[in-house]
Amino acid sequence: MLLRADNISKTFFRKTGSANYFYAVSPLSLEIHPETVTVLMGRSGSGKTTLLNMLSGILQPTEGSVWLGDTDLYRLKDAALSRLRNERIGVVPQARSAVDTLTVMENILLPERLYGRKAPAEKARRWMEMFEIGHLENAFPKELSGGELRRMAIIRALVQEPEVLFADEPTGDLDDENTERVLSALASYAHEEKKGVMIVTHENDAVKYADRIFKMEGGELF
Amino acid sequence: MKILPLSLKNLARKPGRTAALVLLTAFLALAVFGGSVVILSLRTGLQSLEARLGADIILVPSEAQSKVSFQNMFLQGTTGAFYMDAAVADKALEVPGVEKAAPQTFLASLKADCCSIKIQVIGIDPAKDFTVQPWIARSLTGDMGDMDVVVGCKVEAGIGEIIRIYEQRCKVVAQLEPTGTGLDTAVYCNMHTMDTLLAAAEAKGVSHKIASGDDSVISAVYIKVKDGYDIDTVNTALTGKLRKVTAVRTRSMITGVSDSLAGVSRTVSAMTVVIWILAFIILLLAYTLVVRERTREFAVLRLIGASRGMLGRMALLESALCGLGGGIAGTGLAAIGVFSFSALIESSLGLPYLFPGIGTILLLAAGTVLLSIAVSALASAFAARRLSRVQPGTALREGN
Amino acid sequence: MKKQIIPGYAVFVLALAISVGSVSFLGPCVHEDGTVGACHWASRALLGLGMLLSVLAMLAVLLRGARLGLYLAMCLSSILGILTPGTLISLCKMSSMHCRAVMQPAMTILFAAAGLAALCGAVICFREKKERA
16 A cells, blocks of 8 residues: 545635535545555545645645555654655646746656756656657647646656655647556556556546546545 | 755745846945945044145135135146245245244146146255155155156056146146145145246246245245134234235135035935835835735645745845845945046045045945845845745635 | 947947047147147047947947847957057156056056946847847
8 A cells, every 4th residue: 555545624714605615525444555546536626636635745624634655644744744655656647737938848847856867857757758759858838738738747746766656637739649658657667567557537538548547526535 | 944945946946036126126235335335435534634725724816716726726726826935935934833834835727748738846955844754754765856846646657657737847746645635636845846848838828926036936935823823813913014915715615515424424314224225115015015925825835844934034135135235236336337437536525535445445345235134134024924924725725 | 129229339438539639639649839749549449449339339230130240349449448548549658647647547547438338238149149049
């Protein structure tokens, strides 16, 4: 077991009728194992992204704890948690996530360079060739399409070689060919590198690569 | 943690934003350094004036210009020529409390070939003089011979060069150090040379005769009061004993200059403070606007594992680098301005103006650059804190 | 291409300032008796150099092929301009006079700025030429 969530939940303040708070994620427990691809499906607003953010160490749960191995993520101080996320957790967010002042290659190698690690440029180039953006190495994000930016974000996470990789709608802007390529790559990463991958999606294409499938509705996990 | 290369790239690849921030800080640095150099130069000039005057009391003919105009001779180099009986110097020595009495004779040239304007020629008695002579001795080894002249630093004549005054050939034997006063445009000679020049001037129709018709004339007597004597008392005694002579307290001249200097200093300081405050407010606003523009960028950094401390340091580092660039640029531009146009500034202010030593100027420059860095970093502190606390989950939501 | 001509425009503006300034507010000493000093001829030379610089700058903007050479010519002309007042043509001998207090420092700064802009232009042209080759 790589990552474990114990009875986590997230409430937000919102004035709706008589209630002041609502559960974005109802109390749930979840485990992510090595060599598995976990797919989390659900409609927009069901709480998938909030759950992903809590599991990846970005968003503190209102209640409960998240463990990566023996480490309770949310007991760590910010500097330690940030370093841990950099070294052991990879995230591909749903939204555009590029630093506009850096080239594509610089964006991909940024997690490594941030902590002074040797940047695996050759590995990055191989991934870029595989995802057909090798020719955009020195381009800036504003010159890329949505799909190309999405692929760049995925390569950034893969180059990090995290123990657990979270991908939120990784095939959102992609055509069928690239969708297959991305999902296949994520599955290979999990099975061949013995890592854990969680894909949040509302597309059925991911199902055939899944080892486990969860469904989220109204903040509840099924 | 490698934030410096990332910060440098951020600054280099957003040239418009960086240039605006650097420009604001440069404006601040320009005002601080330029204003400070002017104020310090005025203070150094005043100290130089105090040192050069040397005397406690100066006796001038009553018919001479008022104290204010006499003051202009020292401050702006305005030429003056007024005469009294040479015996005044000896009579002054008879007054109790007078330790030394050194005569000087002034002559305004019509036009020396060295310059297209009048210059002040000052004749001194090297044996008796205690105001100018010690200062001449620093630039001239040996005595000033007949028809030898020593020129102030602003007279562009080389040592050994011959200049003509009233058609008389005078050899430049030394050039004096800068004083920041009007004496920098004067030419000094001994009394024999002055007699020759006075005669030559007479031949040109420029009279120096006084009512008595006596040929032996002087223009001023510099008085040193003995220790233990009250200067005002000696001043009164001199005025009482010597007819048609005005006694000018040099202290009052210096006080007058000092008051004017204080006024200029206050004005320059006030302007600098106003510019400082305005620049700081604008920088504060600029960095606050930057927060909105860079929230997403910092959210991405947070997402890939940058800590809050790292992000805060990065934001502060970028603003400090802008401050450094602006500080150096502003200080450099101010230096070009104040040093290139020092003569213009001096004549506009009409006050003693002398640059402080190179060490002081370098220290001031370093201080200005450090201040620019500090102000820039301070202005961005609020923005840096906001950016370091960005929530990637919220900031990176689609549509943000 | 745009990068290459921006220094040309900068030099043109500076050259205009030199030409106009050298015969007006940045000019030589004015004598009450109507005579002229050495600085008068220095200002004439500066006027000529300013006009030369402005023509070179305009040619650099218009003639793509000759740009590098024109920028180099502007650099050398600027050096000549810096040396003209005080070194090549003498000025009045009193530092407080207008030619020394205003004309000389102002012209030095303007010519230095023009020379620097021309040098930037030359470097840009050289680099782009190298890239094309």
